[in-house]
Amino acid sequence: MQLLLLGLAAAVVWKLYQLTRSPHDAPLRSVTLCLVCAALSYPLAMPGGASGVDTVAGHGAAKLLQNVLLLLTVYFLMCFYLYSADGRTGRRRARWEALVVAGVAVAITVAAETVPHSVFAGSFSTADMTVPQIAFFYGGAGLYLMYALGMAGWWTRRYARMSRRPHSTGLWMAAVGLDAMAVACAVRAVIVVIRWAGRTVPQPLMEGVAVLLMVSILLFVAGITYSGARARIASTRLWLRHRRDHRRLAPLWRLLSEAYPEIVLRPASPATRDRWRARGVHRRYHRRIVECRDGLVDISPYVVDEEDGALLDLDSAELAGRLREAVARIGQGDPAPRRAVPLAMALGSDRKSDVRQLIAVSDALRPAA
Structure with a gap:
């Protein structure tokens, strides 16, 4: 009963x-x-x-x-x-x-x-x-x-x-x-x-x-x-995955926003109200992807060597090391040596593959435990 x-x-x-x-x-x-x-x-x-x-x-x-x-x-x-x-x-x-x-x-x-x-x-x-x-x-x-x-x-x-x-x-x-x-x-x-x-x-x-x-x-x-x-x-699983991926993208996002603060988009609502709501979690997740993508485009001239050309499939660990070096060069005031090129792009056109590429680079930027 x-x-x-x-x-x-x-x-x-x-x-x-x-x-x-x-x-x-x-x-x-x-x-x-x-x-x-x-x-x-x-x-x-x-x-x-x-x-x-x-x-x-x-x-x-x-x-x-x-x-x-x-x-x-x-x-x-x-x-x-x-x-x-x-x-x-x-x-x-x-x-x-x-x-x-x-x-x-x-x-x-x-x-x-x-x-x-x-x-x-x-x-x-x-x-x-x-x-x-x-x-x-x-x-x-x-x-x-x-x-x-x-x-x-x-x-x-x-x-x-x-x-x-x-x-x-x-x-x-x-x-x-x-x-x-x-x-x-x-x-x-x-x-x-x-x-x-x-x-x-x-x-x-x-x-x-x-x-x-x-x-x-x-x-x-x-x-x-x-x-x-x-x-x-299904909605709860998606909410949990987006929260997890948002946290995993944090190292890459912090590095890029340090070099280019202007890539950080203005939030649609106060963070305290947006933190646990489903729409807020999804919105912050997609905003972070856009910010990371914008930052990678801006920083790409400092990352790719002349012999690399428009190389899209740099190893995640190698790209993470180049990103750290690029941020240091930007902090020293070095001008952009060449035009922007795509970085950490997935071979396919689906969004999940693209996000996996970004997470792989972000995980490589995490300090060793």
Whole structure:
């Protein structure tokens, strides 16, 4: 249960963050409300949360509120697909579905209020299903959940077939989770009928359905957050690599900026605000590459000998030694002996190879440990 709540809480935080960036996105708003309702319903299933609500609102209020939140969870999940797929028709369908879920919520509320609190006490596995209102309460809610989850699973499989990875991977995970939840709800409905008829159901079957529900919900939450989490991981890796490469370029940058202070570009924002922000790290990384490149162009006349010509592939260690000598000559006021030439250029045209060349020269400039 704790693992389930942790996964739901992480998903809610992520979707709320996305909603602040796109507040008018109806599908995103629907899936966010779906996760919020799911996250609110599960503490009510815990003994501490249920007893607290029952103390304030009366015995049985926690169970009723939990089931209503579950109905709203699957309703908002349906709205996500309706808003995503059908436009104006989807909005009309969502209003009709709202009437359906409201009718189910009112019906199970009436059923719960028409029996004594002592009869309504207990969980699904211990409730007296021979009481018609109790059977209707669990059976009615379960059938609506089965219907909504089954429809959502069908839509999810449809979108998964049309999508590419990594989105399709997350959609297939969510589809399997939704289908498993629908199956679990169907089994619970059958269990309600069996117990309403006065027969008993093996306890291992009851526990198995509960485990299936928990696992399927976790799988669904993992599926809908998969592509976003994957993008965040890739973004974090890039952020870490740019921070590392920025530090590794420091020796070359310091040497060149000592000779040519004018190559240092003005920062776009104060360093204290820019230091840890993702955009700030990427901006400082690319700025340092540009500054190093500008400095190498300016210092190249002092580095390349006449017999070198426009040599592009000097050894990193040799180039580092020549750069130190060139800076010393510049400090003595020697004029540039010849025109500028490219230095430490990669053979290919890709940016990564170019940066590797600069880092190799910068590493050669580091003092020996």
